[in-house]
Amino acid sequence: MEKLTQNAISRLLNGENVSKPCLQVLAYKRVVSEGQPRYRLMLSDGTHSFQTCIMMGPLIPRLEKGEFERFTIIQLNQYVVNTVQDNKKVIVILDPEVKWKGTEINGKIGSPEMFNFGAPSNSNTNTCGGRILAPSNPSPLRNPAFSARSSTTNGSGLFHSRNTSGEPFNEQRGISSSPNLDMNLNICRIQDINPYLNRWAFKGRATAKTPIRTWSNAKGEGKVFSFDMQDDSGEIRITAFKNECDRYYDLIEVGKVYTVTKGTIKTANRKFSQVNHDYEITLNSDSIVLPSDDNDRHCPKITFKFVKIKDIANYNVDSIIDVLGICRDVSELVTLTQKNTGRELKKREISLIDDTETEIRLAFWGNEAENFSASEGSVVMVKKARVSDFNGKSLTSVSSSFVQIDPQLTEAYGLKGWYERMRDNMQITKLSVNSATSDSGTWRTLNEVSVESISSNGGSLVFSAKATIVQVGRTQIYMSCPTTGCKKKLVDMNNGFYKCDKCQRDFDNYSPRIILSLAISDSLNEVWISMFHDEAEKILGVNGGELMAMKDNDETQFDELMTSLNFKSFIFRLRSSIDHYKEETRVRTTVLSVSPLNLVEYGKKLLSKLREMDI
Incomplete structure (x- = not known):
């Protein structure tokens, strides 16, 4: 005992x-x-x-x-x-x-x-x-908004935390400066937030804020935004819907400190959040979010863990990193159409370099793309950028990304000074490419594509290769939905109409789409690849409708066109991944883009490679 x-x-x-x-x-x-x-x-x-x-x-x-x-x-x-x-x-x-x-x-x-x-x-x-x-004699809360009738509380007193050194966590927290909160309010650490807390409150610094997103469906319409908060114990994601979205969006500013109490604590949805916390908070009508003392030592300034651009090549796809670089160029704002919804998206790309003399492309979306205003030579800082394998290794902003131009950081001043000294004497290596013939570190021979190499690269391998078509396999032409952004295969109703299960509509017309199966070879290996509609039209020289008509009406001409592809060489941009089928593991390779072989450019590529090998 x-x-x-x-x-x-x-x-x-x-x-x-x-x-x-x-x-x-x-x-x-x-x-x-x-x-x-x-x-x-x-x-x-x-x-x-x-x-x-x-x-x-x-x-x-x-x-x-x-x-x-x-x-x-x-x-x-x-x-x-x-x-x-x-x-x-x-x-x-x-x-x-x-x-x-x-x-x-x-x-x-x-x-x-x-x-x-x-x-x-x-x-x-x-x-x-x-x-x-817990305080032995908790002070009564003077604000009626904290009463036990709240749906998110059960009458238990609030508690306060101590940090690892044992100091009371709420000492001199500046809460008394907020007129709507009791000056003796005790708060917990963000790290300790969990669904078993009854009446909780915490204080932290806003480190990220998403734009407002709207939706409309059969259940109604609404709006939502999220923001992340951090103290010296951890960070957490907070989301506000509809009325709470209107109530708090203008109040929240990245870098400011707030006290938060009341809300629904639930398991974090990893699909929408990159925050390292098991739980997240949804604000409701009883929630209180108030500005607090900006100098609170328990709410440190936003910190960054910058990754050198050269080292990004070693990060897996979907990794979230902080990056600091010099803006080398800014693309025009473009409008894209989302494939599955048909919704228009704004996109802008910039090139970043740092003192590793390595360049990477960074994509901004939505309001961030429209409002981006940095010029060549500016220092760009991004907290929470996602690593992508689009066109080699690249970066893309996410909803919780925090972007600053020419930040007042020691690292930024040092990088700016390096750029001013070295801008005319740099040997730049590119991690991202703009086309299949551009210089990049992702050229491979076909014998390098294996289950082992793909597994060691995070399950997906994107690379460029010069290869020759040696066999044309099955050619599929299917009837797809004519709706912009929808490529779903239609069901023939045998009454002159075709049904799209995705759009839940019937059509009297369709859009023919092509899928080619090809064997390509280089000097070391041969692999089978799948090539989809847009790239297939490029190498065939006909569109989907013309190819379907040819197959239906003149099979000899169709066969001749397919045969003419044999022994033609192209620069292929390929993605290889591992496919599991009936307990069999195999490599599946699809074409991302295809370009004609420019012998002069390809010759330069080979010469450059030979120089690197010191041959």
């Missing part, structure tokens, strides 16, 4: 603050709620046991590896006791430390009985331990 903290269970559940209690693990069970795995543990102090103790997030791998096996004694360095629905209590374990392994104890200590909630308890206090503490 001396290994366990006496009566810790009853003291915790009755609202007492117990510092670093030692408890024994009697059992645990995996549960899944809203897609988020958690473990429910039964803990004992030798006298009482309690079976609603929760471990989640980064603790799960430790538990599944056996660190908290049965009979293990753990010390709760950090925990939260919450009141949830129907006045039930939950102990959320945040920082457990193994004091004795289960194999060392090898049995249950004492004869613990299940804790009886018949004893009086304080249901209005969040009891916290270790670095998270």
Whole structure:
């Protein structure tokens, strides 16, 4: 019994603050709620046991590896006791430390009985331990917006955190300067935000903000924007829909500090967020977001982890990085049509270089593309750019990207000085290409395309190759939906109409589209490739309608056209990926673009390669 903290269970559940209690693990069970795995543990102090103790997030791998096996004694360095629905209590374990392994104890200590909630308890206090503490006499909240009738609270008092040095986390936080919040309001760290907190609040700096996005569908229409906030413990994504979008969009400014309380905490949607937090927050009508003291030491200035442009070649596709570079050129604003929706998108590309004498293309979208105003020689800083394999290695902005022109950073001043000294004496290596014949570091021979090389490159390999068509396989011409942006194959209704399952419409016409299967070869290997409509029309010299008519009416001419492709050489831009089919692993290669072989340019390419090899 001396290994366990006496009566810790009853003291915790009755609202007492117990510092670093030692408890024994009697059992645990995996549960899944809203897609988020958690473990429910039964803990004992030798006298009482309690079976609603929760471990989640980064603790799960430790538990599944056996660190908290049965009979293990753990010390709760950090925990939260919450009141949830129907006045039930939950102990959320945040920082457990193994004091004795289960194999060392090898049995249950004492004869613990299940804790009886018949004893009086304080249901209005969040009891916290270790670095998270609760005030023994919480000050009443004077703002009625914090009343217990809120759908996101259950009457528990707010708590405050301590940082790793043990200082109270809310000391001199500047909250009293906000007239709508009580000056004694206690807040938690962003890292500790989870669905088991009842009445929470936190303070952080806005590090990113998305444009407003609108939608309209059968369920209605609306608008949404998101912003990311950070303190010295971590970051989190916050989203505002409809009325809350209007309410907070103009208030939020990147770089400013805000206090946030009330909202729905749910599992983070990784499809839309690159923020490193298990949860995200959706604001509602009860939420409060107020500007706060900008000099709070617990809300550090936005920090950057810049990646040198040369090193981006080693990053996997979809990696999120920070980059700093000199703008070398800016393209015109172009309008593209999204294939699956037909929606128009604005795009602008720029070239960035840095002191590694390496260049990369960076694409901006939407408002960022329209408003981009940097000129040649400006320093461009982007926080949270996504690595892409479009036309070699390139970068693209995402909704949470933060962009600054000529930022006041030491690194920016140094890069500007380098550019002024070296601008006329640089030997630039390009990671991105504008066409299949451009110089890039992604030229390969066909024998380099293998399951091993693709796997080691993140599952996809994009490269250029000079190759010759040696065989024409099956040629498909299918009837596709005539709607702009939709390429879905139509179903012939046999009544003069064709149905598109995607658009849910019937048409009396269609758009013929081509798919070619070709074998191409270089001096070392032969591979089969798929070539789709636009590129197929280029090498055939006819459009889809003409090819369909030829196949239906003059099969001899059709065969001659297909045969004429044999032994023609092109510069192919290819994407190879791994395909799994019926327990067989194979390489699938598709054509991204095809260009005529320019012998002069290709000769220069070979000479340059020979020089690199010192031949």
